[in-house]
Amino acid sequence: MILEFIEKVYRVSKALGTKSPATEDVREHLMHKSERLRGEHRIDYETCIGCDSCNKICPVSAITMKQLPFKKQNIVPEVNLGVCIFCGLCEDVCPTKPEKSIVLSGGRYDMITGGWHQDQADFWVNVDVPQSYIDSRLEEEEAARVKKELLAKKKAAEAALKAKEAQSAEKTVPETEEKS
Ligand code: SF4
Ligand code: SF4
Structure with a gap:
């Protein structure tokens, strides 16, 4: 009886400690990543000059310019991936050099979040300005x-x-x- 119990505990703990490929979370894997991938937008908030060109050219109004509480570089784009059609026009029009401040090669393909959501805004993954960036700029x-x-x-x-x-x-x- 005791031996059976010990054997069971051993089997369960071994199973819990083993990472099964069937249950591996593959969302973080860059499965389709290539140089020209049209995936989630990557926005460089440091180099963005807030020119508004990406917002103006977007054919489906997926971009909104967010006002930040800074004196300089205080307007940056945010993208609603639920509306975006991944045409890449925002990237094409971005004037910053040598690197564009908005590129569609973020590499994510899981743009729908899991679980239950109250409204559509929660359902889609958006490209928002990270709070950590805002905090560090405010500190600076x-x-x-x-x-x-x-x-x-x-x-x-x-x-x-x-x-x-x-x-x-x-x-x-x-x-x-x-x-x-
Ligand atoms: S990829 Fe096209 S649709 Fe999506 S945000 Fe850029 S301009 Fe708008
Ligand atoms: S076009 Fe480029 S520089 Fe202009 S607001 Fe958009 S991301 Fe920033």
């Missing part, structure tokens, strides 16, 4: 602002010191002149 901008403020304070302090020195120099000159 904050660091630049603090640096600028410190520099301005330092300059003001230096200017005040110079003015004080000039004032005391002015006072000492007449005194020496009177003595002579």
Whole structure:
């Protein structure tokens, strides 16, 4: 009885520890990836200049320009893959060089998410600006602002010191002149 139980536990734990090819999640595999693949869009938010050309040329209005809370480079495209027809016009028209900021070679083919969804917006995988990108840009901008403020304070302090020195120099000159 005990031996049977131990054998069962051993078999179950062995089965759980073995990765079966039949149950492998293949969604992360780039099965059809090629240089000219028209798959999910890859957007380089660092190089995108927010010119709006991709949005204007899209024949099915799959692109919306998202306003970001930055001072520079504050408008970037997001793609609704449920509407996109993968014509590639957005990539063709993108003016950035040497690399285009929007390309259709992201390599994903599983554009429909699994599970149950309340509405269609949840059903499709969209190409959205990652929150991590927004956070890092905000951090950069904050660091630049603090640096600028410190520099301005330092300059003001230096200017005040110079003015004080000039004032005391002015006072000492007449005194020496009177003595002579
Ligand atoms: S591939 Fe075509 S349809 Fe899809 S977002 Fe680009 S321009 Fe629009
Ligand atoms: S065309 Fe290129 S640079 Fe212009 S907004 Fe679209 S991705 Fe950015």
